[in-house]
Amino acid sequence: MNGLEIVVTNYNTRELLTACLASIQEHPASCPTRLTVVDNGSTDGSALMVGERFPEARLIAFADNRGYGPATNRALRELDYEQVLLLNADTRVTPGCLDALCAALAADPHAGVLGPRQIDDDGRYQLSCGASLTLPRETRRWLRHRRLRRDDAQARLFLEQHYANGARIDWLSGSALLIRREALRRAGLFDERFFLYFEDIDLCLRIRRAGYAVRYVPDAAIVHHGGSSAAQAPELAEYEYRRSQLLFWAKHGDRFGRMAIRSWVGLRSLGLWLGLRSGALPIGDATRLSNQRRLLRLAWEGVR
Numbered sequence: 001m002n003g004l005e006i007v008v009t010n011y012n013t014r015e016l017l018t019a020c021l022a023s024i025q026e027h028p029a030s031c032p033t034r035l036t037v038v039d040n041g042s043t044d045g046s047a048l049m050v051g052e053r054f055p056e057a058r059l060i061a062f063a064d065n066r067g068y069g070p071a072t073n074r075a076l077r078e079l080d081y082e083q084v085l086l087l088n089a090d091t092r093v094t095p096g097c098l099d100a101l102c103a104a105l106a107a108d109p110h111a112g113v114l115g116p117r118q119i120d121d122d123g124r125y126q127l128s129c130g131a132s133l134t135l136p137r138e139t140r141r142w143l144r145h146r147r148l149r150r151d152d153a154q155a156r157l158f159l160e161q162h163y164a165n166g167a168r169i170d171w172l173s174g175s176a177l178l179i180r181r182e183a184l185r186r187a188g189l190f191d192e193r194f195f196l197y198f199e200d201i202d203l204c205l206r207i208r209r210a211g212y213a214v215r216y217v218p219d220a221a222i223v224h225h226g227g228s229s230a231a232q233a234p235e236l237a238e239y240e241y242r243r244s245q246l247l248f249w250a251k252h253g254d255r256f257g258r259m260a261i262r263s264w265v266g267l268r269s270l271g272l273w274l275g276l277r278s279g280a281l282p283i284g285d286a287t288r289l290s291n292q293r294r295l296l297r298l299a300w301e302g303v304r
Contacts, residue, residue, distance in 0.1 A: 003032035003081035004102060009072050010089035011040040011065060012232040014049050016225060017089040021054045029098035034058065036075045041065040046089075065233075067240075068174070069190030069199040076189050079181055088175040090225040091118075100220035101178045112183030112212025113204055115172030116220035117164075124151075125160040126224055128173035129216045133201065133248075135257055164218040172214060174200030176222045179207075186210035191251075196237065198244040205252060239291035242269070246295075246303040266299030 006024060010017045017037070024035060035057040039047040041064040050059050060074055072086060083105055085098070097116060105114055118128040127144055131137055147155035163169065177200065187206040190199045204214050231237075242265050249261040273292040 001032075001081055003034070003083075004029050004098065005075075005079050005081045005084040006033060006035045006087065007038060007072060007075045007084060008036070008087045008089055009038045009040060009068055009075075010042060010046050012042045012044045012046065013089045014042070014044045014046040017046055018049060018053065020087065020089055020091055020093075021050070021057065023092040023094075024098075025054075027093050027095045027097065029102060031102060032081070033098075034080060036060060038062075038071045038075050040068075040071045067192070067195035069194050069196075070192040073189045073192060076184060079184075082181045084179050084181060084184075086174060086177045086179065087222075088224065090227075091176055092223040094221045094223065097220045097222055101217055104215065104217045104220070105178055105180060108213070108215060110213045111215045112180050112187070112207040112210065113172060114178040114215045114217050115169075116176050116178075116222045117160075117216075117218040118173065118176060118222055118224045120225070121223060125156050126226065127159055128175065128224075129163055129169050130171055131168045132170040132205070133252075135260055138261075160218075163216055169214050169216045170208065171201040171204040172216065173224075174203075175224050175226070180212070183207045183210060183212045187212075193247055194244045196240040196244065198248040202248060202251065235288045235291060238288070239295065242295050243298060243303060246298055250303055262299045262302070266296055269293075269295040269299060 008017065008020055021035070021037070035054070037050050037054070037057050037059050039050070039059065039061040041062050047059060047061040050057055060071075062071060076084065083102060085101065087093075101114055101116060105111055115129055118126040120126060127141075127148055130141060133141070144155065144159065148159075187203065187210040189203075191202050194202060208214055245261060246265055249258050253261065269292045273289065273296060276289045276292065
């Protein structure tokens with residue numbers, strides 16, 4: 001059935017979620033739309049807010065935090081329309097964005113997943129796409145994020161022009177993805193072994209392997225605050241990022257890449273663990289020490 005499903009996944013970001021849902025109301029798509037909010041065990045009243053302020057939205061509320069992929073899959077298993085837009089709760093749609101994305105998908109039958117240009121509140125470009133991960137590209141991606149976090153204007157301008165001019169795009173950030181339903185049928189839903197991070201890159205890779213293209217649509221813009229849910233549980237986010245990194249490379253990397261990533265994560269975790277144990281680093285939440293020990297074991301034994 002022709003129309004647009006919008007799925008917003010939230011964890012403890014009630015105010016940002018409110019702004020996100022309000023922006024969808026203010027700048028709706030011209031086609032039939034169904035809005036679903038998946039609340040991942042929030043304790044800040046997010047689910048109650050949705051019921052009170054956005055009663056037209058379908059609410060799926062979990063009692064605990066299932067992780068982004070597993071929670072979002074719950075909504076993806078119940079789609080009515082042929083295209084679905086996945087949004088993080090810390091995003092806001094801009095005027096014309098939804099129609100621009102839907103038009104781009106309709107115009108390209110080979111496209112399986114599209115991603116908009118992502119900007120911050122000041123309109124500055126955010127890195128949200130790239131080519132398939134190799135060790136050099138993984139290093140460059142890390143360096144680019146560092147430069148953007150320092151608000152390096154030259155790096156920001158280069159990347160915005162680079163990707164807008166047709167650079168190779170193999171993955172898109174899961175904070176805003178428009179996906180063809182048929183592509184999900186062929187490629188499968190999110191791999192639920194990824195609790196958080198890398199599940200979007202993994203899905204894009206599988207959609208490409210299913211015969212579809214991944215496209216970047218710079219004419220459609222979405223405001224993204226970035227990292228808001230992760231900031232609610234930083235120790236968990238730190239652990240899950242490295243665990244997902246190990247899992248992604250175990251799943252898709254060659255032998256050398258797998259060993260290199262395992263060595264990097266293992267040495268990093270060992271250094272942090274020793275620093276936390278000795279008092280050279282502030283321990284903060286005691287779970288951080290336990291998490292580094294767990295990561296060290298995963299790097300040594302491998303993650304499945």
